Amino acid sequence: MLFRPNPSLGVPIYLQLMEQVKHAIETGALRPGEQLPGIRPLAEELVINPNTVAKAYRELEHEGVIELRHGAGAFVSAAGRAKKGTDTLRAAQTIVAAAVERLHARGVTDEEIRRLFEAELAGLTKAAVPAGARNAKEKEGHRG
Amino acid sequence: MADPHVIETVDLCKRYGTTDAVRGLTLQVPAGSIYGFLGRNGAGKTTTIKMLFGMTRPTSGAVRVFGLAADESHSSVEIRRRAAFVSEDKDLYDHMTVEEMIRFTAAFFPRWRRDLEERYLRAFDLPAGRKVKALSRGMRTKLALLVTLARGAELLVLDEPTSGLDPAMTEEVLQALVQHVAGGDTTVFFSSHQIAEVDQIADRVAIIDRGRAIVAGALDDLRERYRRVQIVFDGSAPDVTFRSPGVERIERNGRVLSVLSSGGAERVVEEARALGPVAVDVLPVTLKEIFLESVVTES
Amino acid sequence: MLWYKFWLDTRWRFLIGLLLLGGSAFTIVLAYPRIMQLMPMVPQADTGGELGRRIREAAELSRDYRGYIWSQWFRQQPTQLGTLFAVLLGTGGLVSSAGGGGLFTLSLPVSRHRLVAIRAATGLAELLAIAVVSSLVIPMVSPAVGHTYSVGSAIVHALCWFVAGAVFLSLALLLSTVFSDVWRPLLLTCAIAFALACFDFVFRDVNHYSVFHVMSGETYFRTGALPWFGLFASAAIAAAALYGAAVNFSARDF
Numbered sequence: 001m002l003f004r005p006n007p008s009l010g011v012p013i014y015l016q017l018m019e020q021v022k023h024a025i026e027t028g029a030l031r032p033g034e035q036l037p038g039i040r041p042l043a044e045e046l047v048i049n050p051n052t053v054a055k056a057y058r059e060l061e062h063e064g065v066i067e068l069r070h071g072a073g074a075f076v077s078a079a080g081r082a083k084k085g086t087d088t089l090r091a092a093q094t095i096v097a098a099a100v101e102r103l104h105a106r107g108v109t110d111e112e113i114r115r116l117f118e119a120e121l122a123g124l125t126k127a128a129v130p131a132g133a134r135n136a137k138e139k140e141g142h143r144g
Numbered sequence: 145m146a147d148p149h150v151i152e153t154v155d156l157c158k159r160y161g162t163t164d165a166v167r168g169l170t171l172q173v174p175a176g177s178i179y180g181f182l183g184r185n186g187a188g189k190t191t192t193i194k195m196l197f198g199m200t201r202p203t204s205g206a207v208r209v210f211g212l213a214a215d216e217s218h219s220s221v222e223i224r225r226r227a228a229f230v231s232e233d234k235d236l237y238d239h240m241t242v243e244e245m246i247r248f249t250a251a252f253f254p255r256w257r258r259d260l261e262e263r264y265l266r267a268f269d270l271p272a273g274r275k276v277k278a279l280s281r282g283m284r285t286k287l288a289l290l291v292t293l294a295r296g297a298e299l300l301v302l303d304e305p306t307s308g309l310d311p312a313m314t315e316e317v318l319q320a321l322v323q324h325v326a327g328g329d330t331t332v333f334f335s336s337h338q339i340a341e342v343d344q345i346a347d348r349v350a351i352i353d354r355g356r357a358i359v360a361g362a363l364d365d366l367r368e369r370y371r372r373v374q375i376v377f378d379g380s381a382p383d384v385t386f387r388s389p390g391v392e393r394i395e396r397n398g399r400v401l402s403v404l405s406s407g408g409a410e411r412v413v414e415e416a417r418a419l420g421p422v423a424v425d426v427l428p429v430t431l432k433e434i435f436l437e438s439v440v441t442e443s
Numbered sequence: 444m445l446w447y448k449f450w451l452d453t454r455w456r457f458l459i460g461l462l463l464l465g466g467s468a469f470t471i472v473l474a475y476p477r478i479m480q481l482m483p484m485v486p487q488a489d490t491g492g493e494l495g496r497r498i499r500e501a502a503e504l505s506r507d508y509r510g511y512i513w514s515q516w517f518r519q520q521p522t523q524l525g526t527l528f529a530v531l532l533g534t535g536g537l538v539s540s541a542g543g544g545g546l547f548t549l550s551l552p553v554s555r556h557r558l559v560a561i562r563a564a565t566g567l568a569e570l571l572a573i574a575v576v577s578s579l580v581i582p583m584v585s586p587a588v589g590h591t592y593s594v595g596s597a598i599v600h601a602l603c604w605f606v607a608g609a610v611f612l613s614l615a616l617l618l619s620t621v622f623s624d625v626w627r628p629l630l631l632t633c634a635i636a637f638a639l640a641c642f643d644f645v646f647r648d649v650n651h652y653s654v655f656h657v658m659s660g661e662t663y664f665r666t667g668a669l670p671w672f673g674l675f676a677s678a679a680i681a682a683a684a685l686y687g688a689a690v691n692f693s694a695r696d697f
């Protein structure tokens with residue numbers, strides 16, 4: 001099973017799913033143009049609400065990560081967008097790695113680092129920011 | 145004209161002697177949703193469900209299913225034609241065999257789905273010739289579910305569907321429910337005090353305590369709105385009230401102030417920062433915490 | 444399908460009742476020759492009081508086969524064992540049956556009135572069957588002891604038994620809608636039956652109006668005329684009890 005959302009986290013399942021789909025695309029488990037599992041079969045497999053899967057797919061389409069082809073199913077977007085995402089994420093990863101290293105040097109523990117990031121993100125995102133972007137940022141903060 | 149709400153209660157009350165089992169319950173269940181009805185034992189869940197099916201009459205207030213008055217005998221029969229109920233004890237006829245139970249139930253529903261009956265009979269692996277009283281608890285639940293799902297009902301109401309079941313069986317039951325809703329045109333309303341399963345499959349939720357709905361709404365909405373703001377001070381935490389709306393509960397514990405917010409946590413963070421704390425953390429809140437906090441606050 | 448469900452619930456009571464009552468009819472007929480041999484031994488004027496009077500009366504009646512059948516069977520079995528089974532057939536089965544499924548029944552798309560009606564009808568059909576079948580045993584077996592008993596008489600007695608027995612069945616059903624357990628309706632109805640029987644025994648002059656008088660078909664036996672008043676009164680009481688059961692059941696909260 002590619003996706004494994006945790007219902008008890010207090011984080012909406014659809015957000016977790018979105019993030020897991022994006023992660024799958026980054027790591028190459030899902031390639032551009034490849035088909036994603038259907039809404040109904042995925043809901044049945046994960047034993048979650050079909051409306052939740054539908055919502056995740058809709059938001060992913062809104063962000064351009066996937067395409068919903070009427071009658072055919074959901075497909076990963078063609079190269080362009082996804083690749084860009086991968087590049088941006090790689091750069092972000094470098095920044096985060098450097099920051100973590102510097103914080104470690106100051107004696108800040110992993111747990112503290114995590115909480116600092118979450119607090120910062122919650123503080124930032126709760127300001128007037130459009131729903132789509134806000135949710136995307138939030139998901140990054142709650143990963144892991 | 146189709147009623148968008150499959151179930152609707154307005155200020156529903158039920159009094160037994162001197163006890164108020166339900167005290168002014170108001171909720172709406174939209175069509176096509178999986179609605180989780182959470183509450184402690186004795187909070188009024190079963191009584192409410194019984195009122196939906198005309199088994200118990202309300203003391204006051206309105207209760208409508210498919211737009212029909214559930215407390216009126218003729219409409220109640222009509223409701224029962226289109227809605228199915230599984231009781232907490234998985235009530236069935238002990239002396240009948242599995243096959244007889246199915247045939248008996250099928251006789252009442254012209255829209256009986258033979259294909260679903262056969263599918264679930266295979267999937268649940270139910271022995272057709274065995275008497276109901278000889279079935280294990282899990283098998284009993286599955287049979288109760290089968291006769292409920294195969295009748296082509298628009299609404300499924302289940303009272304604690306997975307109580308007493310092991311995790312594997314629980315998953316099977318939830319899967320059957322999810323499959324059924326995925327097929328379209330069905331609404332599921334289930335009561336539970338298992339937070340995990342509500343978390344897993346429900347898209348809307350109501351928390352009932354002492355006969356009243358204290359929290360209700362879309363589950364994702366709750367997950368996005370509720371936040372816990374944890375504020376750490378240098379010295380003892382001050383005894384403050386927050387002017388921001390949505391503050392549900394404030395807990396002082398030595399140097400830490402814990403604020404549960406049901407919406408608008410960023411304003412709480414602003415107010416918190418003005419107090420000059422050492423640290424301000426914003427954390428997500430699980431449904432379990434929302435439940436425990438809401439129920440405790442009531443008392 | 445509700446008929447089937449109620450049949451399953453009351454099946455054993457019905458079959459046992461049928462067996463016992465049919466069996467006793469069978470036995471009574473076959474015992475006739477033996478009883479006749481013992482007749483001269485019955486004391487003439489020794490035992491006093493009501494009991495003595497009854498014994499003498501029974502002996503008197505038994506000289507004739509038809510009298511024997513009436514005094515030894517139709518006056519005894521329907522009013523005793525028969526009443527018991529009438530009560531048993533009316534008890535439980537709606538929501539408080541031992542087989543569970545009360546809430547399941549209530550969740551079916553059937554009105555409460557209909558539930559009571561079908562339950563009552565099932566019980567009444569079973570009572571009728573027991574009455575008719577066991578009564579018909581008598582004309583069927585009588586030739587074996589060299590006598591005849593008219594089928595018509597057996598049927599009439601069976602009907603009287605049925606209508607009067609329906610009173611107790613309906614009463615048990617009514618009480619079943621009041622109490623949620625199986626025992627109280629059963630015991631209360633039996634207690635009422637017992638009280639009525641004692642009343643009959645003590646107050647001989649007014650027992651002409653008792654339900655047991657109708658049940659045994661005494662008027663028919665003695666005069667050949669059907670006890671119309673008794674039959675209508677019993678039917679009316681039974682109907683009223685069933686109506687009460689329907690109203691009660693509809694109004695109840697579960």
